[in-house]
Amino acid sequence: MGRQHGGKWSHRCPWKAIAQVFQDFSPFVRLVVGNGERIRFWEDLWWGNQTLCSQFGDLYRVTSVKNLTVLDVLGNSYPLSWNFNFRRNLTDSEIDLLQRLMFSLSSVLLSPSLADSRVWSLPSSDLFSVKYFFLALSKVSNPILFLLAKFLWSSKTPSKVKALAWLVAHGKVNTNDKLQLKIPYKSLCPQWCILCKGNGESIDHLFLHCPVTIGLWHKLFNLAGLVWVPPRSFEDMLVIAFKGLGNSLRGKTLWQIACLTLVWMVWQERNKRIFEEKGRTEEILWDLILFYSSLWASCTTAFRGVPLSVLQLNWTAVCAS
Structure with missing residues (x-):
C-alpha cells in the first residue's frame, strides 16, 4: 500500500509465505481456457x-x-x-x-x-469456500495441525488469546532461544528463564516444563480431578484429548478457555517481569486464571444464566449441572 494511503514500507517480503499457501491451494483450482x-x-x-x-x-x-x-x-x-x-x-x-x-x-x-479464468473445483457451485478448502486440506495435510486449529479457534476466548496460543503452537513467539538466533550480538542468555531463573527459556519450557508453569497446570488438572503427566511438547499438550471438565458443552467450553487462559497469563507474567521488573506469585497467577476463565466463559451461550460469582466458586459443579 502506498504511503499516500497511510501505508509503510516493510523489509519483510510476504511472497514466500503466499507461494507456500498457493502450492496447497492450486490443486483445488481448475483452469478454464x-x-x-x-x-x-x-x-x-x-x-x-x-x-x-x-x-x-x-x-x-x-x-x-x-x-x-x-x-x-x-x-x-x-x-x-x-x-x-x-x-x-x-x-x-x-x-x-x-x-x-x-x-x-x-x-x-x-x-x-x-x-482465461480459474474455477474452484471442490463445491458444486464453483465458488471458493473456506469450509471446503479447510476440509480438503485436513485430508491431505498433517492432521495434528488441524486438531490444533480446531482446539484453538473454536475456543471462546478473546482473539488476542487465541492468536497468542496459535503462535506458541507454531513456535513463533520470541522466547530467549529464538531471540538469540535472530540477534546474536545482543546480551541475551538463552539458558535463563525469567520465571524459574533456572533452565533455558524455550517455548516448551516456558509454557509447559517451567516449575512455575507446571505448578499452574497441576492446579488446573487437580481442579478437574485428573492425574496429569507433562507431555513432551506444547503441541502434544494441545492435541491430547484430555477429558478436562467433562464431555458436556459447558465442560468442553470451560476447559478450552482455561487452557488458553493459562498460556496467555504465563506470557503476560513473563513480559511483566522482563519489561516492568515486577512479578506475581503462583497463587496470584492462579487466581487470575480462574477469574479470566470464569469471566470469558460466563459470556458464552453455554453458561447463559450462570452468575459469574457462582461460576468462580465451583467449576466442576456448574459444568456437571
Whole structure:
C-alpha cells in the first residue's frame, strides 16, 4: 500500500509465505481456457488430470521455449496452428507422442473475447469456500495441525488469546532461544528463564516444563480431578484429548478457555517481569486464571444464566449441572 494511503514500507517480503499457501491451494483450482493468453500450455493444469509436461514429458524436453501459452501453441483460429517450437527433429517415438497430443487437443477451441479464468473445483457451485478448502486440506495435510486449529479457534476466548496460543503452537513467539538466533550480538542468555531463573527459556519450557508453569497446570488438572503427566511438547499438550471438565458443552467450553487462559497469563507474567521488573506469585497467577476463565466463559451461550460469582466458586459443579 502506498504511503499516500497511510501505508509503510516493510523489509519483510510476504511472497514466500503466499507461494507456500498457493502450492496447497492450486490443486483445488481448475483452469478454464478462454483466449489462451495467460495459461501456460505445458506447465499449467488445464487439460486432463495432469499437466501436459507430465503427460508428454519427452515432447516437453525437446521444446525450445518451455513457458509457451495455449494461444502461442494453438493460435486463435481454426484449424489449430500447432506452434510447438521443437529444437530438433523428432524421433519416431516422439512423433507418435505428438500425434496422440494433437488428437487429444483437436476439440479445443479458443474464445478470443473471453479471458482465461480459474474455477474452484471442490463445491458444486464453483465458488471458493473456506469450509471446503479447510476440509480438503485436513485430508491431505498433517492432521495434528488441524486438531490444533480446531482446539484453538473454536475456543471462546478473546482473539488476542487465541492468536497468542496459535503462535506458541507454531513456535513463533520470541522466547530467549529464538531471540538469540535472530540477534546474536545482543546480551541475551538463552539458558535463563525469567520465571524459574533456572533452565533455558524455550517455548516448551516456558509454557509447559517451567516449575512455575507446571505448578499452574497441576492446579488446573487437580481442579478437574485428573492425574496429569507433562507431555513432551506444547503441541502434544494441545492435541491430547484430555477429558478436562467433562464431555458436556459447558465442560468442553470451560476447559478450552482455561487452557488458553493459562498460556496467555504465563506470557503476560513473563513480559511483566522482563519489561516492568515486577512479578506475581503462583497463587496470584492462579487466581487470575480462574477469574479470566470464569469471566470469558460466563459470556458464552453455554453458561447463559450462570452468575459469574457462582461460576468462580465451583467449576466442576456448574459444568456437571
